[in-house]
Amino acid sequence: MATLTYAEAGKQALAEEMRRDPLVWAVGEDLGRGGVFGQYKGMVEEFGPLRISDAPISEAAILGSAVGAAMTGTRPVVEMRFADFALCAVDELINQAAKARYMFGGQTKVPLVVREPMGMWRSSAAQHSQSLEGWYTHIPGLVVVCPSTPADNKGLLKTAIRSDDPVVYFEHKNIWGLEGEVPDGDVTIPFGVARTAREGRDITIVSWSATVHAATKAAETLAGDGIEAEVIDLRTLWPWDREAVFASVAKTGRLIVAHEAVQVGGFGAEVAATVGEHCFKMLKAPVRRLGSPRVPIAYAPPLEDMLRITPDKIADAARALVKS
Amino acid sequence: MPATSVPRNLDVDRLLSHHRLMWRIRAFEEAALQANTEKLVLGAIHPSIGQEGIAVGVCSNLNRDDILSSTHRGHGHTLAKGADAGAMMRELLGREGGTSHGKGGSMHIADFTVGMLGANGVVAANIHITAGAAHAIKLRGENRVACSIFGDGAINRGPFLEGLNWAKVFELPALFVCEDNGFASTTRTAAMTGGPGPAARAEALGVPAVEVDGNDVLAVDEATREAVVAIRAGGGPRFIVAKTYRLTGHTASDPAAYRPKDEVDAAWRDDPIARLAQTLADAGVKGMTLAENERVAKDEMDGVYADAKAAPWPPLSRGYEDVQDAGDPRQGAF
Numbered sequence: 001m002a003t004l005t006y007a008e009a010g011k012q013a014l015a016e017e018m019r020r021d022p023l024v025w026a027v028g029e030d031l032g033r034g035g036v037f038g039q040y041k042g043m044v045e046e047f048g049p050l051r052i053s054d055a056p057i058s059e060a061a062i063l064g065s066a067v068g069a070a071m072t073g074t075r076p077v078v079e080m081r082f083a084d085f086a087l088c089a090v091d092e093l094i095n096q097a098a099k100a101r102y103m104f105g106g107q108t109k110v111p112l113v114v115r116e117p118m119g120m121w122r123s124s125a126a127q128h129s130q131s132l133e134g135w136y137t138h139i140p141g142l143v144v145v146c147p148s149t150p151a152d153n154k155g156l157l158k159t160a161i162r163s164d165d166p167v168v169y170f171e172h173k174n175i176w177g178l179e180g181e182v183p184d185g186d187v188t189i190p191f192g193v194a195r196t197a198r199e200g201r202d203i204t205i206v207s208w209s210a211t212v213h214a215a216t217k218a219a220e221t222l223a224g225d226g227i228e229a230e231v232i233d234l235r236t237l238w239p240w241d242r243e244a245v246f247a248s249v250a251k252t253g254r255l256i257v258a259h260e261a262v263q264v265g266g267f268g269a270e271v272a273a274t275v276g277e278h279c280f281k282m283l284k285a286p287v288r289r290l291g292s293p294r295v296p297i298a299y300a301p302p303l304e305d306m307l308r309i310t311p312d313k314i315a316d317a318a319r320a321l322v323k324s
Numbered sequence: 325m326p327a328t329s330v331p332r333n334l335d336v337d338r339l340l341s342h343h344r345l346m347w348r349i350r351a352f353e354e355a356a357l358q359a360n361t362e363k364l365v366l367g368a369i370h371p372s373i374g375q376e377g378i379a380v381g382v383c384s385n386l387n388r389d390d391i392l393s394s395t396h397r398g399h400g401h402t403l404a405k406g407a408d409a410g411a412m413m414r415e416l417l418g419r420e421g422g423t424s425h426g427k428g429g430s431m432h433i434a435d436f437t438v439g440m441l442g443a444n445g446v447v448a449a450n451i452h453i454t455a456g457a458a459h460a461i462k463l464r465g466e467n468r469v470a471c472s473i474f475g476d477g478a479i480n481r482g483p484f485l486e487g488l489n490w491a492k493v494f495e496l497p498a499l500f501v502c503e504d505n506g507f508a509s510t511t512r513t514a515a516m517t518g519g520p521g522p523a524a525r526a527e528a529l530g531v532p533a534v535e536v537d538g539n540d541v542l543a544v545d546e547a548t549r550e551a552v553v554a555i556r557a558g559g560g561p562r563f564i565v566a567k568t569y570r571l572t573g574h575t576a577s578d579p580a581a582y583r584p585k586d587e588v589d590a591a592w593r594d595d596p597i598a599r600l601a602q603t604l605a606d607a608g609v610k611g612m613t614l615a616e617n618e619r620v621a622k623d624e625m626d627g628v629y630a631d632a633k634a635a636p637w638p639p640l641s642r643g644y645e646d647v648q649d650a651g652d653p654r655q656g657a658f
């Protein structure tokens with residue numbers, strides 16, 4: 001075990017995979033100087049500029065060429081810099097990467113990882129703050145990963161790189177510096193297995209990415225009020241661990257799904273609907289979703305903060321559900 | 325009838341092989357049109373009749389392990405790269421035994437066993453895919469070439485700029501071929517294209533470009549040969565613009581009423597197959613031999629069509645296959 005930040009854990013995962021497999025390579029803008037968040041720092045020195053490759057500001061070409069490179073026997077890891085900029089490469093991801101295996105009748109697979117730094121940090125406004133993970137869960141062919149801890153960022157990135165599916169890999173910008181214990185060496189985490197961040201018997205809070213930390217803080221506050229909340233970190237949204245959620249709801253009878261993305265049409269709706277379909281008789285209260293209002297993200301801190309899913313908001317919602 | 329250009333060392337066997345392959349493409353397209361008339365082709369098809377010289381001239385310079393990616397108008401390219409005509413026709417008819425088990429149709433025909441990374445339903449998308457294949461070839465230190473054939477309409481989409489620039493800055497072994505048939509769907513491409521055209525755009529990105537008469541299969545063959553030699557020698561990407569004309573509508577159901585009859589008649593007098601036949605006749609090849617090439621190709625494609633008609637639909641289990649490894653695609657199924 002070592003204490004690493006979330007960013008360092010991702011770097012360690014990529015470096016280990018690149019040492020293990022010479023066909024793994026990374027490409028994106030400014031990677032040669034460590035990437036805009038330092039998550040590639042020092043890597044070009046070890047692996048050289050062919051495998052830690054700079055790219056022109058051509059998101060569509062970064063992703064589109066990765067599709068061709070993945071179909072030609074390499075395993076590209078592409079850096080989109082901000083999840084918002086990946087929207088310049090939607091055709092390449094949705095129409096090409098996600099579809100090739102199926103529409104070519106299984107003749108090829110597209111083993112690529114798209115790293116998309118997501119979410120709000122501070123005053124980055126409408127085009128540098130979005131959480132769009134829910135969109136990608138809608139697309140057959142894609143895997144969607146949203147790690148919340150350094151250990152998960154290492155284990156899941158390793159699994160993503162070894163996966164033969166195209167993986168959309170969302171790292172949250174607000175927790176790049178978050179420290180945590182990370183297992184040494186070759187430890188991978190499978191897709192579709194949730195992590196119970198905290199156990200409890202009164203209410204289940206399902207979350208992922210940075211919002212998991214708001215949920216665990218809320219759970220600590222609630223414990224002071226005698227409410228024991230169980231916090232489930234989904235870690236991957238496709239595939240997602242329905243069984244873990246069902247089992248927790250069977251125990252607690254109450255569910256909140258909390259995420260930073262806009263609530264309308266978010267992945268929380270999928271979780272809520274699935275629990276409604278499968279666990280109706282176990283529920284003691286209506287399922288509650290907590291997500292951002294359907295408003296672009298503002299620059300001024302008070303307006304930005306208004307949109308955040310905070311521990312207080314989660315705790316308030318939990319108290320109301322337990323009372324009802 | 326104008327002939328083709330005549331190379332210095334006329335290799336009659338190579339020309340005859342071009343002639344046979346051009347007829348195979350034409351006969352495949354005619355069989356596909358017949359299938360369309362009989363309502364057995366289920367989706368849109370885009371015939372390449374009149375453009376066979378480009379498919380044959382380009383692909384005859386590619387090895388089996390070289391990469392090709394194509395467009396919606398991809399039957400000719402795919403055949404010329406060596407794909408199985410029977411599997412292709414079954415795919416057009418949506419049948420089991422098609423190249424994609426009937427899951428892709430005409431616009432998603434691919435044959436990875438011959439390095440054919442697919443037709444594509446999105447104009448210009450194959451430019452990036454080829455740039456990436458070339459990138460992989462370079463990373464792996466192989467001496468292969470990746471080629472992309474696309475239309476003149478594709479040069480107005482972003483991938484033309486981004487993909488050619490990409491291939492140039494990484495000095496990739498990529499060949500880009502623009503089939504300039506003057507039209508993008510029902511619109512004359514020139515009316516929607518600023519500046520002096522595709523070659524100038526490629527040159528501006530540092531990619532050496534040549535223009536050839538795409539209906540002169542020997543000119544395409546020669547231009548491609550030179551480009552591929554330069555690419556294999558590590559010279560980076562090359563660009564070829566091949567002028568041609570599509571002799572049918574944009575799709576099998578497009579009567580192409582937007583083109584004057586005399587323009588189309590003139591184009592038929594420039595038919596690339598007839599031009600090659602003229603060159604071969606001038607070189608002393610007997611008319612009988614040329615007629616035989618045509619007959620053999622038509623017989624083959626008649627057989628291919630009959631076989632495809634007899635093939636079954638894919639079983640429903642195919643519908644859930646090859647989605648992805650992770651997760652269960654049947655989740656939430658009926």
Ligand SMILES: Cc1ncc(C[n+]2csc(CCOP(=O)(O)OP(=O)(O)O)c2C)c(N)n1
Nearest residue numbers: 397445446447475476477478505507508509
């Ligand atoms: C991105 C995109 N836009 C529009 C279309 C619809 N479309 C299909 S083929 C075509 C014309 C393409 O013209 P060109 O590239 O010159 O190829 P050609 O059909 O002449 O072979 C269009 C507009 C498409 N398939 N993809």
Ligand SMILES: [Mg+2]
Nearest residue numbers: 475476507508
């Ligand atoms: Mg055209």
